[in-house]
Amino acid sequence: xxxxxxxxxxxxxxxxxxxxxxxxxxxxxxxxxxxxxxxxxxxxxxxxxxxxxxxxxxxxxxxxxxxxxxxxxxxxxxxxxxxxxxxxxxxxxxxxxxxxxxxxxxxxxxxxxxxxxxxxxxxxxxxxxxxxxxxxxxxxxxxxxxxxxxxxxxxxxxxxxxxxxxxxxxxxxxxxxxxxxxxxxxxxxxxxxxxxxxxxxxxxxxxxxxxxxxxxxxxxxxxxxxxxxxxxxxxxxxxxxxxxxxxxxxxxxxxxxxxxxxxxxxxxxxxxxxxxxxxxxxxxxxxxxxxxxxxxxxxxxxxxxxxxxxxxxxxxxxxxxxxxxxxxxxxxxxxxxxxxxxxxxxxxxxxxxxx
Amino acid sequence: xxxxxxxxxxxxxxxxxxxxxxxxxxxxxxxxxxxxxxxxxxxxxxxxxxxxxxxxxxxxxxxxxxxxxxxxxxxxxxxxxxxxxxxxxxxxxxxxxxxxxxxxxxxxxxxxxxxxxxxxxxxxxxxxxxxxxxxxxxxxxxxxxxxxxxxxxxxxxxxxxxxxxxxxxxxxxxxxxxxxxxxxxxxxxxxxxxxxxxxxxxxxxxxxxxxxxxxxxxxxxxxxxxxxxxxxxxxxxxxxxxxxxxxxxxxxxxxxxxxxxxxxxxxxxxxxxxxxxxxxxxxxxxxxxxxxxx
Ligand SMILES: Nc1ncnc2c1ncn2[C@@H]1O[C@H](COP(=O)(O)OP(=O)(O)OP(=O)(O)O)[C@@H](O)[C@H]1O
Ligand SMILES: [Mg+2]
Numbered sequence: 207x208x209x210x211x212x213x214x215x216x217x218x219x220x221x222x223x224x225x226x227x228x229x230x231x232x233x234x235x236x237x238x239x240x241x242x243x244x245x246x247x248x249x250x251x252x253x254x255x256x257x258x259x260x261x262x263x264x265x266x267x268x269x270x271x272x273x274x275x276x277x278x279x280x281x282x283x284x285x286x287x288x289x290x291x292x293x294x295x296x297x298x299x300x301x302x303x304x305x306x307x308x309x310x311x312x313x314x315x316x317x318x319x320x321x322x323x324x325x326x327x328x329x330x331x332x333x334x335x336x337x338x339x340x341x342x343x344x345x346x347x348x349x350x351x352x353x354x355x356x357x358x359x360x361x362x363x364x365x366x367x368x369x370x371x372x373x374x375x376x377x378x379x380x381x382x383x384x385x386x387x388x389x390x391x392x393x394x395x396x397x398x399x400x401x402x403x404x405x406x407x408x409x410x411x412x413x414x415x416x417x418x419x420x421x422x423x424x425x426x427x428x429x430x431x432x433x434x435x436x437x438x439x440x441x442x443x444x445x446x447x448x449x450x451x452x453x454x455x456x457x458x459x460x461x462x463x464x465x466x467x468x469x470x471x472x473x474x475x476x477x478x479x480x481x482x483x484x485x486x487x488x489x490x491x492x493x494x495x496x497x498x499x500x501x502x503x504x505x506x507x508x509x510x511x512x513x514x515x516x517x518x519x520x521x522x523x524x525x526x527x528x529x530x531x532x533x534x535x536x537x538x539x540x541x542x543x544x545x546x547x548x549x550x551x552x553x554x555x556x557x558x559x560x561x
Numbered sequence: 562x563x564x565x566x567x568x569x570x571x572x573x574x575x576x577x578x579x580x581x582x583x584x585x586x587x588x589x590x591x592x593x594x595x596x597x598x599x600x601x602x603x604x605x606x607x608x609x610x611x612x613x614x615x616x617x618x619x620x621x622x623x624x625x626x627x628x629x630x631x632x633x634x635x636x637x638x639x640x641x642x643x644x645x646x647x648x649x650x651x652x653x654x655x656x657x658x659x660x661x662x663x664x665x666x667x668x669x670x671x672x673x674x675x676x677x678x679x680x681x682x683x684x685x686x687x688x689x690x691x692x693x694x695x696x697x698x699x700x701x702x703x704x705x706x707x708x709x710x711x712x713x714x715x716x717x718x719x720x721x722x723x724x725x726x727x728x729x730x731x732x733x734x735x736x737x738x739x740x741x742x743x744x745x746x747x748x749x750x751x752x753x754x755x756x757x758x759x760x761x762x763x764x765x766x767x768x769x770x771x772x773x774x775x776x777x778x779x780x781x782x783x784x785x786x787x788x789x790x791x792x793x794x795x796x797x798x799x800x801x802x803x804x805x806x807x808x809x810x811x812x813x814x815x816x817x818x819x820x821x822x823x824x825x826x827x828x829x830x831x832x833x834x835x836x837x838x839x840x841x842x843x844x845x846x847x848x849x850x851x852x853x854x855x
Contacts, residue, residue, distance in 0.1 A: 257751075258748050258751065277751075278752050278754075279751065279752070279753070279754035284752060285749070285752045287745045287749060289745055291743065291746050291749035292746075293746060293749075293750075293764060293767070294767075294768070295767035295768070304750075304753050304755075304763070305754050308754045309754060352749075352753070356753075
């Protein structure tokens, strides 16, 4: 068991508050990803849960028990650090068994647990090596092994893959995911890479400036972003945004080009921000006029950068082959029902609300 | 390699080779031959004798000198490094006070040897010294304490002054080493359940093993070479109770002109120091090699 409940977590460094009241409920066994831009407080929140930082306000509970005042070792939480933080003077086996040794477990128990973890992580052949003799990916696995042997209630990961090259990152991503499916230990995983968040998470927590912006499954966030920020953060390439106006129930941009019916009922003439994803637009005979500014084929897909008459950039991806070349005048249309609507002032989604 | 290149290479290292020959090998050879030469009243009387070493073996003072030197070098080095490690650990804590202390602690280091020795000599004076008087007024002692007059006390008194003088740099070097231990290793140890002592013992110490070895060897060499402090404070007295190798060699050469015997002692001193350092480096070879391959 390992459910985590955060209630109104605040954290200040001196006079500067960096977490402004975080509320979060994590089910037992859930894989939760904290994602957000640099400096938004992801690491701080994770370290507060670990007990490496003391929070200024709020409650952290594991399985219903408040653990605010417990030191890290009594919280039954294991953490994997971005720089691995392996002990350079200990062999792989010693690194992995260190916590058990401190807990005064008998040597044969330590050995068998370390061997079991090493088997899961494919480290058996490396047990006698020292960290300096390992590659980055192997070090990363040792760091995970150190967490696994303790069989904790919660795993914390702080950007564990950011020091690896792109290929290894993809491989380790699926290894961590597989590991979670196998052990089913509650996991909180910090990253600023939205692809990592989308592919790994059961639920994503999008953070911004010390606040939680939105919580949801990857597809919920993708389909129904609660704000311009989330809409722009989740998904790659990012969602396109254009200033628009409601005219008798349809959204118009520029000099009155129609994008389609508004997904919400709006006051006539109201100004909004309209958003649509690059894969939800296609070239057509009518619709929004634009010029092709850039064509980037990646093989399976082609990405087009278009420029509207007002000079706004619009990204479009398509799986079809493109016959156009740079400078051509085209028209694009949005797939019906794929328009998002945001308030100009608050940048919050208007979907579902009647204005 | 072209022949002219090779000649140039030799020409370039020639000055260093010459300097080492002139200032290291030469004097060492000189002392070594002198130790095998009988010298009477400053006059050389025949080479190829072990009489200097025999004289030392027969000298009752030499046994005492060996014992005192052991206290001086081994006791001094051990205390210097352990106290330095303690102070360094404290200084490594982040706070405004330790920031100031880190700067202030070098004060004993910048004073000249002679000033240190004279100041401590007066502070420790049997009758008028401030330290003895203070202890007396606090009731720690009935009568006057003769720090440098008591044969049982004098060697340790010297060691304390030695620590005061040499420890700060050791502390500062170790403080720097401790502060360079990666934070995330310490945090990982906290997550692994290590208490403060275990974090120090299993994470900090292994990480600073290289610096610790280096300052130990360096302290040992400093302390062996330290002459002014004991010479000015006690001159080897009372009754040779604080006579160490350095002072006894000086006395034998420049007061009694027994250069043969003094050279024999220098040779013994060198061999002992070299073997202790070699032994120490051998024991700690892991920390050297692992540092090298990082
Ligand atoms: N020890 C500290 N003292 C003062 N401010 C700090 C401290 N640690 C972090 N901060 C501030 O807290 C904020 C959140 O930092 P945090 O490390 O949690 O960001 P992050 O979301 O993990 O960013 P990144 O993606 O770059 O790792 C930042 O503005 C940072 O400057
Ligand atoms: Mg971070």
